[in-house]
Amino acid sequence: MAAPDIVMYEEEFNQIKQIISKLRVDANAKVVFLVDKNGQQIAAHGEIENLDTTSLASLTAGNVAATDGLARLIGEREFSILFHEGARDNIHISIVAQRVILVVIFDERSSLGLVRLRVKKASLELGETFGRIMAKVEKERAVAGTAFESPFAEITDEDIDSLFSE
Amino acid sequence: MTFINYASREINCKIVYYGPGLCGKTTNLQYIYDKTNPTAKGKLISLATETDRTLFFDFLPLELGTVRGFRTRFHLYTVPGQVFYDASRRLILKGVDGVIFVADSQVERMDANIESVENLVINLKSQGYDLMSIPYVLQLNKRDLPNVAPADEIRRLLARKNEPVFEAVAPKGIGVFETLKGVAKLVLSELTKTGSS
Numbered sequence: 001m002a003a004p005d006i007v008m009y010e011e012e013f014n015q016i017k018q019i020i021s022k023l024r025v026d027a028n029a030k031v032v033f034l035v036d037k038n039g040q041q042i043a044a045h046g047e048i049e050n051l052d053t054t055s056l057a058s059l060t061a062g063n064v065a066a067t068d069g070l071a072r073l074i075g076e077r078e079f080s081i082l083f084h085e086g087a088r089d090n091i092h093i094s095i096v097a098q099r100v101i102l103v104v105i106f107d108e109r110s111s112l113g114l115v116r117l118r119v120k121k122a123s124l125e126l127g128e129t130f131g132r133i134m135a136k137v138e139k140e141r142a143v144a145g146t147a148f149e150s151p152f153a154e155i156t157d158e159d160i161d162s163l164f165s166e
Numbered sequence: 167m168t169f170i171n172y173a174s175r176e177i178n179c180k181i182v183y184y185g186p187g188l189c190g191k192t193t194n195l196q197y198i199y200d201k202t203n204p205t206a207k208g209k210l211i212s213l214a215t216e217t218d219r220t221l222f223f224d225f226l227p228l229e230l231g232t233v234r235g236f237r238t239r240f241h242l243y244t245v246p247g248q249v250f251y252d253a254s255r256r257l258i259l260k261g262v263d264g265v266i267f268v269a270d271s272q273v274e275r276m277d278a279n280i281e282s283v284e285n286l287v288i289n290l291k292s293q294g295y296d297l298m299s300i301p302y303v304l305q306l307n308k309r310d311l312p313n314v315a316p317a318d319e320i321r322r323l324l325a326r327k328n329e330p331v332f333e334a335v336a337p338k339g340i341g342v343f344e345t346l347k348g349v350a351k352l353v354l355s356e357l358t359k360t361g362s363s
């Protein structure tokens with residue numbers, strides 16, 4: 001209960017950033033974006049200066065959750081890819097390693113075919129990285145004897161109050 | 167599902183406002199949004215019907231500051247309270263770290279409150295959580311209305327454990343931040359507990 005489900009370490013975080021920045025170049029995309037299934041942004045790369053990435057993360061996760069619900073209703077395990085086509089920009093959404101959502105935003109400089117191809121390759125690499133992260137978390141748990149080392153030793157009322165003081 | 171990023175020293179927590187239709191969940195979020203410093207908040211997203219009933223969820227990201235050197239973000243969600251949106255409610259509970267149950271204090275809404283708490287227990291279970299062990303607070307909202315039940319009586323009907331209880335008038339902001347702080351404290355101290363699940 002006390003242990004978080006995803007813990008991101010420096011080494012894997014850098015690998016992930018590398019993979020998505022390479023994907024952006026290879027797929028000729030505007031933005032590549034990684035979100036966990038609960039809507040927390042993991043990493044983003046590309047033309048994100050004018051993009052509300054937090055909202056994008058939350059809506060993407062909501063979209064995927066609703067689509068998963070639809071899939072189960074009709075007896076499918078999941079729809080592995082979602083694609084939304086716009087007049088200018090398109091969004092390609094896919095699930096990596098059953099737990100993270102990979103979002104690619106692209107325009108006419110790229111194509112659905114190219115994006116699909118590159119996403120496939122990057123997904124494999126991301127899957128491996130997330131596998132390593134999960135293994136690490138498990139290992140730490142085992143070493144600490146079920147204990148997860150939390151940075152929040154003793155949280156005090158003052159800690160909370162200072163968070164909420166403007 | 168708390169998300170800790172040691173690389174960027176961030177921690178993200180998901181808080182869900184639960185409760186029957188029209189109890190004031192969206193109003194809580196709106197008040198928080200209105201009163202929070204622009205630098206500390208993102209957009210308030212409301213997926214609502216044309217009559218302002220929540221259809222899928224409201225979402226408000228808050229970045230309040232640092233605790234122990236970690237940038238702490240709260241992602242606040244409301245569920246749609248109307249009974250027939252149950253499938254959506256279940257989805258929103260995915261990965262939740264803390265729940266605020268907003269009760270409607272009006273006497274005639276007591277059955278709806280009770281039904282909604284029971285629904286929360288069931289839906290939490292379907293996502294693998296137990297109300298008894300998850301950070302949880304109870305808000306008694308609409309204390310300004312004339313036909314409200316006494317706070318003690320509502321607590322007796324709805325309390326499931328030793329959860330903190332807050333009285334509130336959401337549109338005026340009474341009790342709104344107190345409730346949020348209450349659950350934030352529980353969520354962060356949950357992280358301090360080592361070990362056993």
Ligand SMILES: Nc1nc2c(ncn2[C@@H]2O[C@H](COP(=O)(O)OP(=O)(O)OP(=O)(O)O)[C@@H](O)[C@H]2O)c(=O)[nH]1
Nearest residue numbers: 187188189190191192193219220246247308335336
């Ligand atoms: N008098 C009074 N009215 C309130 C209070 N809190 C909320 N309301 C009103 O109750 C109505 C419903 O509030 P919402 O916040 O939309 O309710 P909700 O829980 O989000 O409802 P759903 O989205 O359908 O689940 C609005 O008109 C609010 O202004 C309160 O404390 N006192």
Ligand SMILES: [Mg+2]
Nearest residue numbers: 191192219220
């Ligand atoms: Mg609402």
